[in-house]
Amino acid sequence: xxxxxxxxxxxxxxxxxxxxxxxxxxxxxxxxxxxxxxxxxxxxxxxxxxxxxxxxxxxxxxxxxxxxxxxxxxxxxxxxxxxxxxxxxxxxxxxxxxxxxxxxxxxxxxxxxxxxxxxxxxxxxxxxxxxxxxxxxxxxxxxxxxxxxxxxxxxxxxxxxxxxxxxxxxxxxxxxxxxxxxxxxxxxxxxxxxxxxxxxxxxxxxxxxxxxxxxxxxxxxxxxxxxxxxxxxxxxxxxxxxxxxxxxxxxxxxxxxxxxxxxxxxxxxxxxxxxxxxxxxxxxxxxxxxxxxxxxxxxxxxxxxxxxxxxxxxxxxxxxxxxxxxxxxxxxxxxxxxxxxxxxxxxxxxxx
Amino acid sequence: xxxxxxxxxxxxxxxxxxxxxxxxxxxxxxxxxxxxxxxxxxxxxxxxxxxxxxxxxxxxxxxxxxxxxxxxxxxxxxxxxxxxxxxxxxxxxxxxxxxxxxxxxxxxxxxxxxxxxxxxxxxxxxxxxxxxxxxxxxxxxxxxxxxxxxxxxxxxxxxxxxxxxxxxxxxxxxxxxxxxxxxxxxxxxxxxxxxxxxxxxxxxxxxxxxxxxxxxxxxxxxxxxxxxxxxxxxxxxxxxxxxxxxxxxxxxxxxxxxxxxxxxxxxxxxxxxxxxxxxxxxxxxxxxxxxxxxxxxxxxxxxxxxxxxxxxxxxxxxxxxxxxxxxxxxxxxxxxxxxxxxxxxxxxxxxxxxxxxxxxxxxxxxxxxxxxxxxxxxxxxxxxxxxxxxxxxxxxxxxxxxxxxxxxxxxxxxxxxxxxxxxxxxxxxxxxxxxxxxxxxxxxxxxx
Numbered sequence: 001x002x003x004x005x006x007x008x009x010x011x012x013x014x015x016x017x018x019x020x021x022x023x024x025x026x027x028x029x030x031x032x033x034x035x036x037x038x039x040x041x042x043x044x045x046x047x048x049x050x051x052x053x054x055x056x057x058x059x060x061x062x063x064x065x066x067x068x069x070x071x072x073x074x075x076x077x078x079x080x081x082x083x084x085x086x087x088x089x090x091x092x093x094x095x096x097x098x099x100x101x102x103x104x105x106x107x108x109x110x111x112x113x114x115x116x117x118x119x120x121x122x123x124x125x126x127x128x129x130x131x132x133x134x135x136x137x138x139x140x141x142x143x144x145x146x147x148x149x150x151x152x153x154x155x156x157x158x159x160x161x162x163x164x165x166x167x168x169x170x171x172x173x174x175x176x177x178x179x180x181x182x183x184x185x186x187x188x189x190x191x192x193x194x195x196x197x198x199x200x201x202x203x204x205x206x207x208x209x210x211x212x213x214x215x216x217x218x219x220x221x222x223x224x225x226x227x228x229x230x231x232x233x234x235x236x237x238x239x240x241x242x243x244x245x246x247x248x249x250x251x252x253x254x255x256x257x258x259x260x261x262x263x264x265x266x267x268x269x270x271x272x273x274x275x276x277x278x279x280x281x282x283x284x285x286x287x288x289x290x291x292x293x294x295x296x297x298x299x300x301x302x303x304x305x306x307x308x309x310x311x312x313x314x315x316x317x318x319x320x321x322x323x324x325x326x327x328x329x330x331x332x333x334x335x336x337x338x339x340x341x342x343x344x345x346x347x348x349x350x351x352x
Numbered sequence: 353x354x355x356x357x358x359x360x361x362x363x364x365x366x367x368x369x370x371x372x373x374x375x376x377x378x379x380x381x382x383x384x385x386x387x388x389x390x391x392x393x394x395x396x397x398x399x400x401x402x403x404x405x406x407x408x409x410x411x412x413x414x415x416x417x418x419x420x421x422x423x424x425x426x427x428x429x430x431x432x433x434x435x436x437x438x439x440x441x442x443x444x445x446x447x448x449x450x451x452x453x454x455x456x457x458x459x460x461x462x463x464x465x466x467x468x469x470x471x472x473x474x475x476x477x478x479x480x481x482x483x484x485x486x487x488x489x490x491x492x493x494x495x496x497x498x499x500x501x502x503x504x505x506x507x508x509x510x511x512x513x514x515x516x517x518x519x520x521x522x523x524x525x526x527x528x529x530x531x532x533x534x535x536x537x538x539x540x541x542x543x544x545x546x547x548x549x550x551x552x553x554x555x556x557x558x559x560x561x562x563x564x565x566x567x568x569x570x571x572x573x574x575x576x577x578x579x580x581x582x583x584x585x586x587x588x589x590x591x592x593x594x595x596x597x598x599x600x601x602x603x604x605x606x607x608x609x610x611x612x613x614x615x616x617x618x619x620x621x622x623x624x625x626x627x628x629x630x631x632x633x634x635x636x637x638x639x640x641x642x643x644x645x646x647x648x649x650x651x652x653x654x655x656x657x658x659x660x661x662x663x664x665x666x667x668x669x670x671x672x673x674x675x676x677x678x679x680x681x682x683x684x685x686x687x688x689x690x691x692x693x694x695x696x697x698x699x700x701x702x703x704x705x706x707x708x709x710x711x712x713x714x715x716x717x718x719x720x721x722x723x724x725x726x727x728x729x730x731x732x733x734x735x736x737x738x739x740x741x742x743x744x745x746x747x748x749x750x751x752x753x754x755x756x757x758x759x760x761x762x763x764x765x766x767x768x769x770x771x772x773x774x775x776x777x778x779x780x781x782x783x784x785x786x787x788x789x790x791x792x793x794x795x796x797x798x799x800x
Contacts (some may be wrong), residue, residue, distance in 0.1 A: 114678075132683070135568050153567070158567065208567055
C-alpha cells in the first residue's frame with residue numbers, strides 16, 4: 001500500500017498546502033492524519049476492513065499475517081476502548097504486543113519522551129501506536145524512530161482510526177439498507193451525505209479527522225456548536241455550513257454525530273455550565289424526534305449520558321455506538337496490516 | 353556604589369594590529385564609495401582609494417565586498433548566568449562576530465535576571481574579553497514579575513540604556529505607567545515585549561488557519577496589538593520613550609506608524625524570521641519553528657516588510673534565543689519558544705528586504721539605527737551613527753553579498769542548534785569582522 005504516508009523526500013516546509021506528513025525513516029509508513037489518505041486511501045482501508053470483519057466472524061478470529069512483528073501501544077493519556085481495540089487488532093493479526101503507559105514509566109523519573117521512545121524502539125519495534133495529550137506527539141515519534149507510527153489520538157489534533165471506523169460503520173449500514181454486501185460497495189454512498197458534527201469541535205481530535213474524511217469522500221459537513229467550542233478559524237476545512245441551532249439542523253441530516261463534551265470546571269471554562277450545554281446542544285428524546293427517517297446517530301464514546309446524548313436516545317435502533325466499537329477492531333487490523341503486512345491474509349484474497 | 357571588581361576595570365589590553373581592508377565598497381549612512389580602509393590603534397585611520405599599506409600591516413581582501421559599520425543587535429539572549437548549557441556570553445559573542453555584529457544588547461531574562469547592579473556587573477565582566485561589545489539591558493521590574501520597579505537609576509548610572517522584562521510584557525498597566533514616568537529622568541528607553549498574557553498564555557503558535565487545523569492552542573495577533581495600543585497610550589500619557597520589541601503583526605506596524613505620525617517617542621524592531629517565515633512552517637509540528645511572538649500569516653510578513661521600507665520599523669533585531677537540544681526536541685507544547693538568529697540574520701534580511709542587494713537602507717536597519725536606540729551610536733562612529741571615517745572606532749564588517757553557504761546547525765558557533773534555516777542555502781556572507789580594530793573574523797572563520 002502506498003497511500004499511507006511514507007516518502008523519503010525532504011520535510012515539507014514553506015508551502016501552506018503542505019499536508020501533515022512526516023518523512024519516514026528508511027521508507028517507513030505512518031498514519032498520522034486522515035489528510036494523508038485522500039478518498040482513494042480511505043476507500044482502500046475500508047475494503048481491507050471488510051476482509052477483517054469477515055475474519056472476525058470466524059470461530060478462531062485470528063490470522064498469522066503479522067507473526068514475528070512487534071507492535072507497541074504507547075499511551076500517555078487515559079484510554080480504554082482505543083487501547084483495547086488496537087491491542088485486540090494486533091493480537092488477531094498474531095503480532096507481539098507490548099503495552100506501555102507513559103504515566104507509569106520512566107518519564108516520571110525525568111526521562112524525556114524522546115529517550116523513552118528511543119529506548120523502547122531499541123528493543124526492536126515495528127510499529128508504535130501513540131496516544132498523547134500533545135498535538136503532534138506521533139509526528140515527533142515518527143521523527144525519532146525507525147518504525148511505523150499510528151496516531152491513536154493526539155491532543156486536539158486527530159484520531160484517524162476513529163474517523164475510519166466511523167466511515168466504515170456508515171458505509172456498512174447504508175449497504176445493509178440497500179440490501180447489498182458491504183464488500184465492494186466503494187465509497188459512493190458518502191457523496192452528498194449530510195453529516196452534522198455537534199459539540200466541542202474546537203478541542204476534538206475526532207472532529208478534525210472526521211471532517212477531513214467526510215470532505216475527502218464528498219459528504220456535506222455541518223458543524224453545530226456554541227461559538228466558544230468552534231475552532232478560531234475554519235480556513236481550509238471542507239465544511240458546508242456552521243450553525244448554532246441544532247433544532248434547525250436535525251431535520252435535514254443523514255448522520256448526527258455527537259462529540260464528547262470535555263469536563264468544564266472553574267475559570268477559563270468554555271461554557272457557563274454542562275446543564276446549559278445539554279439544554280441547547282444535547283440530543284434529547286425530543287430533538288431525536290426531529291431527525292428524519294433513517295438518520296443515524298453516532299458518538300465516538302465514551303458517552304456523557306444526559307449531556308450530549310440522552311440515555312434513551314443512545315438506546316434507539318438508529319444509534320450506532322456499539323457497532324462503531326466492534327468495527328473498530330477490524331479497521332485497526334486493516335491499518336496495521338497495510339502498514340506492516342507482507343503476506344496475504346489467508347482465505348480472503350487480501351494482500352498488502 | 354561598591355568598588356567594581358578588578359575584572360570590570362576596562363577591556364583587557366589586546367594588541368591591535370594595523371589592518372588595511374582593500375578593494376571594497378564602503379557603505380555607511382553617508383553613502384557608498386570605492387575605498388580602502390586603513391585601521392590603526394583600534395580606529396579608522398584613513399579612507400580612500402589606493403591607501404598605502406604600512407609595513408607589517410595585515411591586508412584583508414574585500415574585492416567584490418561591502419565594507420560597513422559593524423552590525424548592532426538590539427535583542428540577544430546570551431543565557432548567562434543560568435542557562436550556560438544553551439549559550440554563554442563567549443559563544444554568543446562569537447556567533448555575533450561571525451554574523452557581522454560588533455555589538456549586542458544582552459537581554460535580562462537570565463537566571464537570576466538583570467534586576468540588580470550585581471548581575472549587570474557579572475554580565476558586563478563576562479563580556480569584556482568577548483569578540484563583540486556586550487551591552488546589557490536591565491529588567492523593568494524585580495524578578496521580571498511585573499510588580500515592583502527594578503533599580504533603573506542605579507543600572508542607568510552603570511551605563512545600561514535599555515530596560516525590558518522581555519520574555520513577558522509588563523502586564524499591569526499602572527506599573528508600566530510608573531516605569532515610564534520614573535525612567536524619564538535617566539535618558540533610558542523602556543522596551544516592551546507586547547503580549548497580553550490572558551489571551552496568549554495557553555498558546556503555542558499563531559492563532560489562525562494552521563493552529564485550527566493542527567489542533568494547537570493559538571496566540572491571537574490581538575494579544576500583541578492590545579499591548580502595543582496600550583503602551584502607545586501610556587507614552588502619550590507620560591511623555592516617556594518606548595521601544596517595541598519584535599513586532600509581528602500588520603496591525604502592530606499600523607499602530608506604530610500612527611504613533612510616530614502623532615510625534616510620540618516610539619521606535620520598533622522586527623526579527624529576520626518574522627520577515628520571512630509564516631505559521632505554515634508549523635505544519636509538521638517541528639518545535640524549531642516555535643517562537644514568541646509566533647510566526648504569523650503571510651499578510652503580516654508583507655506588512656512588516658513594508659514597515660521596514662517606509663521607516664515605521666527602525667531596526668531588525670535577531671531575538672537570538674538559544675535552547676539546548678534536549679529541551680527543544682520535544683513535543684510542540686512542551687518545547688520552549690525561540691530560535692537562533694545571529695549568524696543568519698544578515699543574509700535572511702538581505703533576501704527579504706534588499707532583493708539580494710546590500711545597500712545603506714538595509715544596513716541601516718541592522719547597524720546605525722539600532723545603535724542609536726541602544727545608546728551605542730558612539731560605538732559606531734559618532735552621534736550620526738555609522739560613518740566610516742578617520743577617528744571612528746574600527747567596528748566594521750565586510751560583507752560578500754553574492755557568496756552562498758549552507759546552514760549546518762552543528763557548525764554554528766552557538767552552543768545550541770535551534771536554527772530554522774538548517775539545510776537552507778544563504779546568499780550573502782560576512783567575510784571579515786573587525787571589533788575595536790581586531791580582525792575577529794577573517795574569511796568567515798572566527799579567529800578566537
